[in-house]
Amino acid sequence: MPRSPHRAVAVLLPLLVVVVTACSAGPSQRPAVAYHDGEQQIAPAPQPPKPAPVPPLGPPAQDALSWQDCTEATRAELGVPALPPGTAFSCSRLPTTLDAPEDPIGGTARTSLIRTGTGRVPLVLVGDTRGEPGTTFAARTALRLPPEVLSTFTVIGLDQRGTGGSDAADCIPPQQRDAIAGFDPLATERPELDRLLDAVRVASQECLLELDERLQAYDTWRTAADLEELRLELRVPKLHAIGRGEAARLLTTYAERFPASVGRMVLDGGPDPTRDAIGQNEAQAQSAERTFDVFAEDCRTGGCPLGSDPRAAVAELLAAPPPGLPGGHVVRAMLRGLSDRERWPELAAALAAARGGDGAGIEAMVRPVVSSDGADPPWLDGELIRSCNDTTLRVPPQRTSEIAADWVARFPLFGGVAAQRLVWCSGWPVPQQPLPTPRRPDVPPIPVISTAHDPLQLALGTDHLAEQLPTGVPLSWQGAGHGAVGRSECATRAVARFLVYGAVPTEGMACPG
Structure with missing residues (x-):
């Protein structure tokens, strides 16, 4: 696929550095030398792999999983009074290697697992671990996809390890869960943050006792293998998928581990690698501060209760905050409400109340963050475990206090909770290896969508992800x-054309808000 000149230069520069460095290295690193008719010739340097073409959709799934109708239970979980005519959901379980x-x-x-749609080619939808279970996310998103996608694909969602119904991590004692989720978002002093650290240490000890060897198996590296086992069970040659937020990192990890299995993939608001x-x-x-400013302006234009x-x-x-309402809950409610513009009036009313x-x-x-919601465990447990298993960084308490003071000053609404996430992992076991950097040059084109005002992912960071991927195709939504996907009509149409017809979006395409 053609690349823009500046992107091509970015790819070639590391190669030039390697060539220059090799000239001053030992003989074993010099280019191969051949002789022809007595003349010395230098063999051409090996060329990097070329991007793979957009793969065909491939055959329909032929899985032998036991699927059971779960339409009514899914409707209730989505909280909608009725589903569109003809919409049905079925659920199943896939055994995978721990x-x-x-x-x-x-x-x-x-x-x-959950599935819907009338098509036969599988399309996997994966959401964040810091929100609603992946099956719920997939069902909700499927209702917003164009008919041509649902008639071409069977949309499949899954709960990632430790979340929802996938061996859920429900191991943090309620007292510690409340202390972590509700902790004062304005705390910056070391003694204050030490109280949070104490709660996190108890939580990590209890999770280690309850989960034992499973604890460190709840990570992105191994969840990528779950996706491959799903592909093999479906008996399809390629995995077509959409990953939102942190799930974009799951798909790039999958591409690094199983490049030959990469199908038509879309990354929607991924983190900065x-x-x-x-x-x-x-x-x-x-990014959350910037999104709040957009929310505030939107609120003012509509007769804001604030x-x-x-x-x-x-x-x-x-x-x-009023008695009985922890400040940390206020910030977490704002992050959840800001993530979906349709909920902004609800958020404004809740804040005013x-x-x-x-x-x-x-x-x-x-409530879903700290309490069981039907069959789903509290979201906080899986979020904490996954985030700490995916990073090798451990920040000393004194450094955390300095960061909290800096961020609360610069990001007064959201800086404190962001800094507290660094405290979470202080006493957590360090993973054996960091997640791989996304650098596969031989996978198909991968559209990467950034959102101008995303409370969970800075648009510039998602743009960096598109630049880091040799086959990344950047798109932006000014919303x-x-x-x-499912919110911007323009971006959703572009994704639908890519998934259904293999039409790669124009690089740098921008969709209005």
Whole structure:
């Protein structure tokens, strides 16, 4: 696929550096020399692999999984009064290899699946681990996809390891879960943050006791293998998939591990691969602040219940929340509400009610994070375990205090909670290896969509992901929320054309908000 000149230069520069370095290395690293008719000739340098073409859709799935109708249960979980005519959902479980670090050839895991659509070619939808279960995300997103996608594909969603119905991690004691999720978002002093650290240590000890060898098996590296086992079970040559947010990192890890299995893939709002955990959390705080400003402006134009200055109103709420409403819950409710623009009126009303002493609306938005919701475990457990298993960085307590003071000053609404995520992993076992950097040059084109105002992923970071991927095709949506597919008509159409017809979007395409 043609690349723009500046992107081509970016790819060639590392190669030039390698060639120049090789000239000063030992003889074993010099180009091969051949002789022809007595003349010395230097063999041409090996060329890097070329991007693979967009693969065909391939044959229909031929899995032998036991699927059971779950339409009514899914409708209830989505919270909608009725489904579109003809819409049906079925659910199943896929046994996979646990592959725990202590016992890589023993143990099994169970992956919870859901499917819908009338097409026969599988399309896997994967969402974040810091939100609703992946099966719920896939069902909700499927209702927003164009008919041509649902008539071409069987949309399959899965709960990632440790979340939803996939061997859910429900191991943090309720007292510690409440302390972690509700911790003061304005805390910056070392003694204050030490209380959070104590809660995290108890949580990690309890999870280690309960999960044992399974604890460190809940990570992105091994979940990528679950996707490959799903592909093999479906008996299809390629895996077609959409990954939103942190699930984009899951798909790039899959591409590094199983490049020959990569089909038509789309990354929707992925994290910045050029930043460590500190940089990524800082970027998320920055992006959440910017998204709140868009929310505030939108609120003001519609008769905002927060008054003429929503930011000042929320800052006052965080400084003095009503009795029984932890400040950390307020921030988590805002992050959840800001992620879906359709929920902005609900968020504004909940914040206004909390200022008046009624925190019921805020607690309703944050309840799934800290409490079991039907068959689903609290979201916090899987989010904490997965985030700590996916990074080798461990930040000392004193450094965390310095970061918290800096971020609360620069990002007054969201900086504190972002810094607290670094505390989570302080006493966590360090994974054996970091996740691979996405660098496969021989996979098909991969559209990468950034959203201008995404409270969970900075648009610039997603742009860096597109630049890092040798076959990445950057798109942008000038809207607000977490994820463009199913929300931006323009971006959704471009994704549908790519998935159904193999039409690669124009590089640098921008969709209006």
